[in-house]
Amino acid sequence: MHDGHNGQDPALTELRERLKGGMARMRLNQTDLATRAGLGRTTVSEALSPTKPAPSSETVAALARALQLPVEELRELQRSAVEDIGGGVRSGPGRSIGEWDPHDLEVHPAGPGDAGSGPVRPQARTLPGYVRREHDRVLAGVVEDATVGRSGAVVLVGGSSTGKTRACWEAVQPLAAQGWRLWHPFDPTRAQDALEDLPRVAPRTVVWLNEAQHYLGDRVAGERIAAAVHRLLVTVERGPILVLGTLWPEYAARYTALPSPGESDPYSRVRELLAGRVLNVPESFDAPALAAAAALAEGGDRFLDDALSRAGAEGRVTQDLAGAPELINRYRHATPAAAAVLEAAMDARRLGVGLHLPQAFLTDAAADYLTDTDYDQLTDDWAEHAFAELAALVHGKQAPLRRTTPRTRRRPGAPAPSSAAHSAAPSTAGPVFRLADYLEQHGRTSRTHLCPPASFWHAAHTHLTDPGDLGNLTDAAESRHRLQWAHCLRQRAADHGNPDALYRLAVMREESGDREGAEALAQQAAERGHTNAPHFLAGVRERAGDREGAEALAWQAANQGSPDTLYHLAGMRERAGDREGAEALVVQATDHGHTGALLSVALIRQQGGDQEGAEVLAQQAIDRGESSVLLCILAMMREQAGDSDGAEPLYRQAVAHGNTDALYQLAGMREQAGDSDGAEPLYQQAAERGHSSALLRLAVMRERAGDRDGAEALVRQTASRGHSSTLYLLAEMRKEAGDWDGAEALYRQAADHGHTNARSHLAVMRERAGDRDGAEALARQTADRGNFSALLHLAEKRDEAGDRDGAETLARQAADRGDTVALYRLAEKRERAGDRDGAQALARQTADYGSPQAHYGLAENPRIFSRLWPYGLDPDGAPTPPWRASVSIKRSRHVPLGTS
Incomplete structure (x- = not known):
């Protein structure tokens, strides 16, 4: 409020x-x-x-x-x-830390407590004793900085029920005594509340972003939230501010991963925000922590005493406190109907449905999770009994599936416009339920290879209304090659305002020749924040010959702070051969301060071989005050055209403007020309200014000159700065020279410094030496760190050796960890060998995992899915009969019309 x-x-x-x-x-x-x-x-x-x-x-x-x-x-x-205002404290969101109940901030309750004895008064809900670990000491340092006026942020990363939220709660207690406030954005949705009120956050406020994926991972608002948090932290007059968040490892890995070349970068601002602000929380207590917990237990803490009696030497105390073992037992021993409801809930959460699952959806979805025998034995009141069974509490006051009440939206002032109201979380008729966190995570790992049955997709299409949920399920169905269900869900997602669905249907409309329908849908997508929709709208007008309309749309986007559409339109004209039209547009853009348009068209010309035309435009951008980076780009253009003499002065200009990359490029020119003596001091200067690649090049030069000791000394210097890639490269050079022992030693050092490719190469070397078990162990460790190349390599080698079962086992291990390339390649290999049955079996497994890599295939090959099943698959894996996609145009904000 x-x-x-x-x-x-x-x-x-x-x-x-x-x-x-x-x-x-x-x-x-x-x-x-x-x-x-x-x-x-x-x-x-x-x-x-x-x-x-x-x-x-x-x-x-x-x-x-x-x-x-x-x-x-x-x-x-x-x-x-x-x-x-308020005696020196700015009015802003949140309230005094001391007024918060930790359970309202999503700290897990603990212990069997008084289950079944009725509602528990907030003051009666006690927490177990707290055991401080290494991450708590780091967190305390950030809090101490906040007390002396320095803003900071920490995001705790760890698995479910590892104590992340409790650690944040304990950390802010010193701030409570100093009168700090705490703000937990959640109303009407987490992302919407954060985006709206971050500009109002007052100094001496803790911003509580528990389960930060709901903020940073939001498709429409996540990047803007990350930017707003970053601004809050770096604006001195806004501080001191403390931002605390929590994430599961899979979300942290997704947000911090660099995109592959040519791919979009949906988390660039999020990655920037998380850099240097992530703190890992271990899955289990180490020996000192167990000893401290035991001391608290001996002192009378019944929660810890009970947990330690079960957790034992494994140290998973926090998970036990949260009731994880009992949750799993309840799932494993549930009645068939209750287990079916739980599995439907697990599948919904792992495929992207939100926290609050409608009872009507779960009831209808559960049908096909039952065997024919169990289904025939259902009574009229089976659903009532199943939900009651799942609502019974386990240790930690948690239930496998508990009824919950989403908070009601409360906002002062006039009603929001219809478009804003439509984008808010829609109301759901009937009760909604929330799956226990630990069961959610268990479902993500144990059911990753399963495609939900038909009743799941039908229930989702019938009962779900949240545009984000429907969009996520559309992606899940499409990546599993369930194309007909994907199309139906996309239509429903568009009807409820999902920007991605609206955009995709707009593209389909234009492809079918319906320009008016395409524009209507794309306009709705643009209004809901789809970044490509303005480009598409301008492109539709341009392709239809309405150049004036295309320019008007591009300028509208630029005036609203998104000049990319303007650059996109200029690029379209340039590629179409209309150089005058492109130049006229970029000149206008430049006159309005959008110098990036000049560079955009300059690069298109350079790629098309027009070096002179590219340089003219790039020089105009530099003349209008663009940064020294453009000097580098212009210099590289000349260098690529073979004009080294013309490139060098431009590089030196950039160096004079403080551009370290220019030094590195200049050194590279000297090295390529054979002037090692001239290149080395330039690399050295770049290295002294912090350019890690310069040290790497120096190491390579020393190695090639025969100075192995000097090369290794430089490599260790870069590794100590966190750049393990130099150790890896030197290992590669030793391997190429035939020095396998030297290569392995360097690979080990690189692996010890966290380089996953080095561990992957060690696995390959183990395999080459005949140590299959050791190779597999290393490959699995590498895959657990996000690098699947070793498992892929071993699978291919096993298949080449005739060990089909071994190859498929390794491929499935990679798929279980999130990468289906090995399965996909084996399927294609079977198909090329004429083994259609084997190809279909592997391709179907690949589809069921739902990997985008599998769905889109490998760039150099046709899609095996499309060849085997041109109309897609049914949920049970059977080929879908022929069907025709139709696109529904939503002519009202609330009522979808029929298909065309």
């Missing part, structure tokens, strides 16, 4: 009067001012409203510049107003 403000502060009153005076002088209304300042209409309205909190410093600065008022004077009024 927003905090109120009485609007009577003198500084705030004067600030608003001066802003209104500026508007009157320039004859602007609030809409005009918002456009001129580059702000939202609501932001401007709230900044001027006497009933709203003081606007942020950034908002005041933007308004002052737009109204040609003294920026610093107005900022000083804003600062005075903020300091006067």
